[in-house]
Amino acid sequence: MSNPQQLRYSKEHEWLSGAEDGVSTVGITEHAANALGDVVFVQLPEVGDTVAAGETCGELESTKSVSDLYSPVDGEITEINEDVVNDPSLVNSAPFEGGWLFKVRVTGEPADLLSADEYTAFSAG
Amino acid sequence: MSSTTPRHTALDALHRSLGATMTDFAGWDMPLRYGSERDEHTAVRTRAGLFDLSHMGEITVTGPQAAALLNHALVGNIASVGVGRARYTMICQADGGILDDLIVYRLAETEYMVVANASNAQVVLDALVERAAGFDAEVRDDRDAYALIAVQGPESPGILKSLTDADLDGLKYYAGLPGTVAGVPALIARTGYTGEDGFELFVAPADAERLWQALTEAGAPVGLVPCGLSCRDTLRLEAGMPLYGHELTTSLTPFDAGLGRVVKFEKEGDFVGREALTEAAARAQDNPPRVLVGLVAEGRRIPRAGFPVVAGGEVIGEVTSGAPSPTLGKPIAMAYVDAAHAVPGAPGVGVDIRGTHEPYEVVALPFYKRQK
Numbered sequence: 001m002s003n004p005q006q007l008r009y010s011k012e013h014e015w016l017s018g019a020e021d022g023v024s025t026v027g028i029t030e031h032a033a034n035a036l037g038d039v040v041f042v043q044l045p046e047v048g049d050t051v052a053a054g055e056t057c058g059e060l061e062s063t064k065s066v067s068d069l070y071s072p073v074d075g076e077i078t079e080i081n082e083d084v085v086n087d088p089s090l091v092n093s094a095p096f097e098g099g100w101l102f103k104v105r106v107t108g109e110p111a112d113l114l115s116a117d118e119y120t121a122f123s124a125g
Numbered sequence: 126m127s128s129t130t131p132r133h134t135a136l137d138a139l140h141r142s143l144g145a146t147m148t149d150f151a152g153w154d155m156p157l158r159y160g161s162e163r164d165e166h167t168a169v170r171t172r173a174g175l176f177d178l179s180h181m182g183e184i185t186v187t188g189p190q191a192a193a194l195l196n197h198a199l200v201g202n203i204a205s206v207g208v209g210r211a212r213y214t215m216i217c218q219a220d221g222g223i224l225d226d227l228i229v230y231r232l233a234e235t236e237y238m239v240v241a242n243a244s245n246a247q248v249v250l251d252a253l254v255e256r257a258a259g260f261d262a263e264v265r266d267d268r269d270a271y272a273l274i275a276v277q278g279p280e281s282p283g284i285l286k287s288l289t290d291a292d293l294d295g296l297k298y299y300a301g302l303p304g305t306v307a308g309v310p311a312l313i314a315r316t317g318y319t320g321e322d323g324f325e326l327f328v329a330p331a332d333a334e335r336l337w338q339a340l341t342e343a344g345a346p347v348g349l350v351p352c353g354l355s356c357r358d359t360l361r362l363e364a365g366m367p368l369y370g371h372e373l374t375t376s377l378t379p380f381d382a383g384l385g386r387v388v389k390f391e392k393e394g395d396f397v398g399r400e401a402l403t404e405a406a407a408r409a410q411d412n413p414p415r416v417l418v419g420l421v422a423e424g425r426r427i428p429r430a431g432f433p434v435v436a437g438g439e440v441i442g443e444v445t446s447g448a449p450s451p452t453l454g455k456p457i458a459m460a461y462v463d464a465a466h467a468v469p470g471a472p473g474v475g476v477d478i479r480g481t482h483e484p485y486e487v488v489a490l491p492f493y494k495r496q497k
Binding site: 033035037038040043061063064077089092105 | 146157158160162163354359425426427429448449456479
């Protein structure tokens with residue numbers, strides 16, 4: 001699998017797009033989606049919620065397990081992906097595209113976000 | 126479980142070449158899934174799936190008193206099983222607690238094969254050896270003598286027929302006969318744990334890869350796929366089949382688990398657990414403690430083993446197994462609940478999912494029954 005070069009990554013396996021008008025898109029990586037197996041339920045934060053980097057803001061359930069969803073940055077939720085709520089399998093089929101989870105107006109970034117190459121090495125290890 | 130490195134089946138390299146996600150299961154490194162577990166599940170329900178079940182524990186019992194020993198050691202009437210037939214049964218403690226659920230195949234007049242769950246195989250072996258004292262019978266650990274490959278699903282008879290001359294039409298559900306499949310000597314059993322028609326093939330580990338490849342090729346035109354333990358769990362859950370460690374434990378008797386029918390009091394001679402099970406049968410009849418039921422979600426959150434079942438703010442039971450059901454398209458669970466809430470349609474029942482009471486409908490088991 002290849003992790004898109006234009007994205008940055010958290011060690012909790014979220015990806016973060018570059019900001020447009022201060023708003024970035026967040027999802028989980030293909031590596032994380034494969035590790036979860038078929039995702040069957042997604043609980044996302046609500047629009048207007050304040051999230052903090054490294055803190056849980058939702059959950060992802062697969063056949064075998066439930067996993068917390070972390071925000072990779074500090075900020076305010078501006079939009080959630082209703083399509084993925086209605087069809088959680090998008091997380092597996094298109095984790096970097098149609099399976100995005102939420103958009104966040106970024107107010108702060110942790111220092112340890114990874115580049116695509118760094119994340120590829122991290123997730124292989 | 127012990128912390129020693131996991132054991133590998135004869136098909137280990139093949140699983141890895143297929144890109145399987147592996148998991149530790151009862152001390153074995155087993156395929157959890159190869160791709161999407163939901164697709165694997167659907168393949169078994171509609172076409173066919175191929176499983177490596179070599180972790181299961183085979184124990185051979187032979188000798189003039191093999192039947193008498195098994196009638197004493199197990200709760201079923203094993204002496205009445207015809208040669209070439211199989212029986213679902215259990216082995217219990219003296220206090221009636223379930224040590225394991227088993228399938229026993231009668232291979233010959235004086236030869237049986239007992240198949241135990243991987244997690245309990247040593248316990249079952251030790252109990253059988255101990256209970257064999259005084260019987261003219263030998264208990265043999267054959268765990269390493271067999272690999273076990275299952276082909277399950279509506280297309281499985283056609284796939285197998287293309288690889289064997291054995292009389293599959295004459296092979297009934299819960300029967301087994303020795304034969305040759307794809308040139309490999311095998312015990313061909315019409316058994317499974319999926320709720321579908323299917324076969325389990327016991328073969329020498331050295332032959333396992335050859336048989337797997339032959340089944341893969343023969344099944345490809347009808348959509349057979351390799352399947353992992355994840356879909357095996359959702360398949361058996363939909364079919365309402367218990368799993369040891371979840372629905373069955375040493376603190377439950379077969380009657381508590383709603384499986385009292387496996388206990389045969391009318392058989393000849395004493396058997397381990399008879400006295401306690403007689404009491405358990407009466408208790409289950411008059412004053413059942415908790416009853417195993419099915420639960421179907423109205424929402425999407427998945428109940429997991431150990432989650433409390435609630436009604437009117439009170440805990441009335443506990444989930445033993447839960448998963449999203451690919452066939453129903455909703456989360457389902459098995460749970461032990463107080464008898465007052467065990468009737469299908471019982472009002473106000475929910476599952477406490479991490480603090481939220483999600484509404485659930487009580488239903489009779491199984492969730493899924495195949496059309497014959």
